[in-house]
Amino acid sequence: MEVTFITKTGATSLKELCALHPNDPTLHTGYGKQLMEEGREIAAVISLRNAYQILIKENPADAQQLVEEYGVEVSLDSMTPTASKGYLALQNFYGRFSQKRHKVKLTESTVLFRQGESADSVYLILEGELAVTAEVDGKPVLLNYLHKGCLVGEGAMFKQAVRRATVVSNTETLLMRFSPENLGKAFEAYPDLNLTFSKESLLRRRMAVLSSSLLFSRLPMDVRFLIAKRTWNVTYKSGETIKDRLDYMPYMALIASGVVHLYEETSDARIYCGRLKPGAVLGLHKFVRYEASNLIYVAESDCELECIDFTVIEDVMDISPWFHQEIKMMEKNLSDQITRTIMLQGMQTAL
Numbered sequence: 001m002e003v004t005f006i007t008k009t010g011a012t013s014l015k016e017l018c019a020l021h022p023n024d025p026t027l028h029t030g031y032g033k034q035l036m037e038e039g040r041e042i043a044a045v046i047s048l049r050n051a052y053q054i055l056i057k058e059n060p061a062d063a064q065q066l067v068e069e070y071g072v073e074v075s076l077d078s079m080t081p082t083a084s085k086g087y088l089a090l091q092n093f094y095g096r097f098s099q100k101r102h103k104v105k106l107t108e109s110t111v112l113f114r115q116g117e118s119a120d121s122v123y124l125i126l127e128g129e130l131a132v133t134a135e136v137d138g139k140p141v142l143l144n145y146l147h148k149g150c151l152v153g154e155g156a157m158f159k160q161a162v163r164r165a166t167v168v169s170n171t172e173t174l175l176m177r178f179s180p181e182n183l184g185k186a187f188e189a190y191p192d193l194n195l196t197f198s199k200e201s202l203l204r205r206r207m208a209v210l211s212s213s214l215l216f217s218r219l220p221m222d223v224r225f226l227i228a229k230r231t232w233n234v235t236y237k238s239g240e241t242i243k244d245r246l247d248y249m250p251y252m253a254l255i256a257s258g259v260v261h262l263y264e265e266t267s268d269a270r271i272y273c274g275r276l277k278p279g280a281v282l283g284l285h286k287f288v289r290y291e292a293s294n295l296i297y298v299a300e301s302d303c304e305l306e307c308i309d310f311t312v313i314e315d316v317m318d319i320s321p322w323f324h325q326e327i328k329m330m331e332k333n334l335s336d337q338i339t340r341t342i343m344l345q346g347m348q349t350a351l
Contacts, residue, residue, distance in 0.1 A: 018047065025051040025058070029066065036070070042226050042315040048074040073226065085149030087193060090124055091176050093186035102177050106169040112152070115166045119156040122183050125149065128173025134165045134211055136279075141217040143207055145170070154201045156180050164208050206231050209256045209306045212279040215326055216254075223316065230312050234305045242282065242297035242305075249283030249297075251307040258303030263296040264338055271345055273338045275300065284331040286310060287317070287324075295338070 014031040021027055032048035035041075048066055052074050055063035067075050094102055104123065106112060112123065115135055129147050133140040143165055146152050152167055157180050178186065187194035206228040210216040216224060234253070236242055243249050245265045260276040276282070276297075282305070285293050317324035 018050070022050075023054060025054040025062070028054070032070075032074075039311065040315050040318075041230070042223070042312055043319055045070070045073050045226060046223075046319055073229075085147060086196070087124055087151050088126070088149045089190055090178075090183070090186045090193065091126065093178075093182065093189070094176070099176070104175045104177050106173040106175070108169055108171055110169045110173075112167040112169065112175070113163050115163050117163045119153065119160045119163050120179070122151055122153045122156050122178045122180065123175040124151055124178065126174040126176055128175075129170040130167050130173060131170050132165050132167050134208060136212055136217045137214055139217075140166070141211045142221050143211055144204070144221070151197065154197070154204065157183060157197075158201070203228055206306055209254055213254050213281060214279070215281055215323075215330065218326075219316070219320065219323065223320075227308060227312060227316065231306045231308050234307050236299040236303045236305070238299055238301050240299050242299060242303070243295065245294050245296050248286055251309055252281065252283040252286070252313050253305040253307045255280045255282070256304040256306050259300040260303060261298045261300045262338070263298065264342060265294050265296055270296070271342050273341045281330065283310075284327055284334065287313070287327050287331070 014027060014034060018024075018027045018031050028047050028051035032044045032046075032051060035044035035047060048070055052063050052066050055066065056075075063075070091099065103126070104112075106128070112130065113119075125146055125148050127148055129145060130150075130152055131145055132143040132152070134143055135141070146167075152175075153163070155164060187197065203225075207224060210224050210228055210231070216227070219227075233256075236258075242253075242260060255276060255278045257278055260280070260282070262273040262276060264271045264273050273295075282297060285295070287310075313327075317327065
C-alpha cells in the first residue's frame with residue numbers, strides 16, 4: 001500500500017514528495033523501498049538509483065549500503081556499460097609473437113563493422129571505447145558502450161550470418177581479433193569466462209530485440225537494459241496459435257523472429273487482417289480495453305517471442321508518460337487498420 005503524507009505543499013505521497021524534493025536521497029530511498037515491496041522492480045530501481053546518484057557525492061558509505069542491499073543495478077546509469085570487462089585473459093591464447101598479427105587498431109570515429117555485414121569474427125577490446133548502435137526505422141539507436149576487457153561481435157559465435165548492429169570507435173581503440181573457432185578454444189582454458197559470455201550474449205540479444213521496436217527504442221538505454229534483464233523467450237511452431245479469440249495475451253511480447261498472421265473472428269467468419277513482422281508488439285490491448293478482443297494471432301512461420309510481464313510495462317508507463325500514450329496510439333492504429341481491412345473485405349464480398 002502506498003505511504004501517504006499530509007504536507008504544507010499539498011503532497012500526499014512519497015512519489016509526489018520525490019518530485020517536489022528531487023535532491024533528497026531519503027525520500028527516493030523510501031519510495032524505492034515501497035515500490036520494491038509492491039513488486040514494482042523497475043520503478044524501484046529507478047528511484048533507488050536517484051538516491052544513489054545523490055549519496056555517492058554526499059555520503060559514499062550510504063551509497064554503497066544501497067548497492068549491498070538492493071544490488072548493483074541501483075548504481076548504474078545510462079552511460080555505464082553493462083558488460084563484463086574481465087575477458088583480457090583471453091589474449092593469452094595467442095603466443096607472444098602471433099598476437100601482433102591478430103591486433104586491429106582503430107582511430108577515433110572508425111567503423112569496426114556495420115549492421116548487415118557478414119559476422120565472421122569476435123573482438124576483444126584491449127584499449128579504448130566502442131559504441132554499439134542499431135538502425136530502427138532508418139534512425140540509429142544506442143545499444144551499449146563497450147570498454148577495455150569487453151568482447152564485441154559475439155553473434156559470430158552463434159553462427160549468426162550477419163551483424164545485427166554497427167560498432168564505431170569513440171576513441172583510439174586497440175582490439176584483438178578471434179575467429180569463432182579460436183575463441184572457442186581460448187574459452188576452454190577459462191570455463192568461468194565462457195559461462196559469463198553465454199549469459200551476457202543472451203542479455204545483449206534481448207537488448208537488441210527491444211531496441212528493434214519503435215516503442216522501446218526511444219527509452220533511455222539503462223531502462224531498456226532493466227527491461228531486457230526481465231524478459232524471457234517463447235517459441236511457436238508454424239501454424240500454432242499464439243492467442244485465440246476472446247483470450248488475453250498472458251504477457252506483452254515482441255516478435256524477435258518469424259512472422260505472425262492476424263485474424264479477426266466473429267461467430268460466423270474468420271477474417272484475415274494482415275501480418276506482423278519482427279519488432280512488432282503483441283498484447284497491447286491489455287492496457288486499453290477491459291474485455292478480451294476477437295483477435296487471433298497465428299504463427300505463419302516458426303516464431304520467437306521475447307516476453308515481458310505486464311507489471312514491468314506498467315512500471316515503464318508510470319515513469320514515462322509518453323510511453324503510455326504511445327501504447328494507446330499503437331493499439332488505436334492497429335484497431336483502425338483491422339477495421340479498414342474488414343470493411344474493404346466486406347465491400348469486395350458484396351461486389
